């Protein structure tokens with residue numbers, strides 16, 4: 001086999017997964033259908049590693065990625081690196097210290113090791129928040145990749161563009177080391193907002209979430225499944241609710257917040273009771289005006305962050321379990337029986353497989369935090385398939 005060639009007929013590609021969290025990249029690789037195996041994973045967070053180990057039977061290296069050396073990396077003989085580094089240095093909520101933020105160091109360090117490895121990976125995939133593409137870490141990344149002979153294609157994509165009613169636009173960088181090349185070389189060095197190239201279309205007819213025209217926006221939303229397909233608890237209220245608009249009062253705790261705290265502090269977590277997900281009236285009264293409310297027939301919900309369930313502002317949508325005659329905030333929120341999406345439902349919106357589980361000792365808050373850090377398999381698996389595909393001759 002010629003050096004650098006992507007012909008890998010029988011043997012699986014060897015893949016390293018950096019910042020592995022709960023394994024979103026590994027699930028995406030599995031779903032992509034590419035003949036590949038994760039030879040090792042790396043994450044500093046022991047709780048994330050507990051979840052990863054339960055689901056994949058392999059415990060990631062629990063250490064700082066910053067301490068890896070070129071010799072360590074060479075020892076794996078990996079063909080591809082998948083990386084989802086921390087996004088706080090680039091988020092609007094973070095302080096945007098960018099490459100000056102200590103959390104960006106390990107990512108820059110690992111990129112800087114590439115020229116020092118004797119066998120640089122043939123392929124790379126990097127995932128991050130929107131905003132990364134204008135950061136100085138991005139400038140440094142592109143510079144290192146160019147100097148080490150990679151060709152790059154970049155994307156900003158959201159699950160909404162893949163039929164999932166979930167707005168979570170993210171930045172992706174795909175890189176291939178020459179002489180390998182992408183299927184569609186016209187797209188080299190471009191930032192694309194449409195998933196069309198992943199499916200072999202180059203006509204940009206698939207609308208994207210950033211296209212402001214109402215027509216293309218409608219098209220994206222219409223192609224999404226309704227939120228109810230992703231729910232684990234059926235709605236209890238009918239279209240108009242009970243006479244008073246409230247659910248059966250026996251399942252609505254008067255102070256559900258206290259009940260949330262109690263459940264979360266418990267050692268084991270029982271995810272089967274709906275009560276712990278109901279939004280207490282005190283929160284609705286205080287924060288109702290900033291809550292994002294969705295209904296079972298909605299075709300969109302907001303990005304769930306790692307602070308979902310701890311805060312309600314900007315952390316993810318809440319579900320109205322009683323649909324009022326008039327949707328939205330023109331009907332009193334306290335009559336719509338709002339609840340949080342459960343961790344299983346967030347995992348469904350991230351397109352995690354049904355057999356994904358949390359170990360019993362991971363608390364409710366930790367589950368939301370780990371899921372909030374993870375990614376959409378519906379988006380990443382076609383990106384991985386496209387990355388590994390060879391151009392037809």
Ligand SMILES: C[S@@+](CC[C@H](N)C(=O)[O-])C[C@H]1O[C@@H](n2cnc3c(N)ncnc32)[C@H](O)[C@@H]1O
Nearest residue numbers: 019020021022024043044045064065084106374
């Ligand atoms: C954005 S999350 C990636 C989540 C992952 N893709 C998933 O599906 O869950 C970033 C992860 O990087 C880990 N991390 C952050 N800095 C690290 C470092 N210096 N070394 C190792 N892991 C680190 C965090 O613990 C976190 O799990």
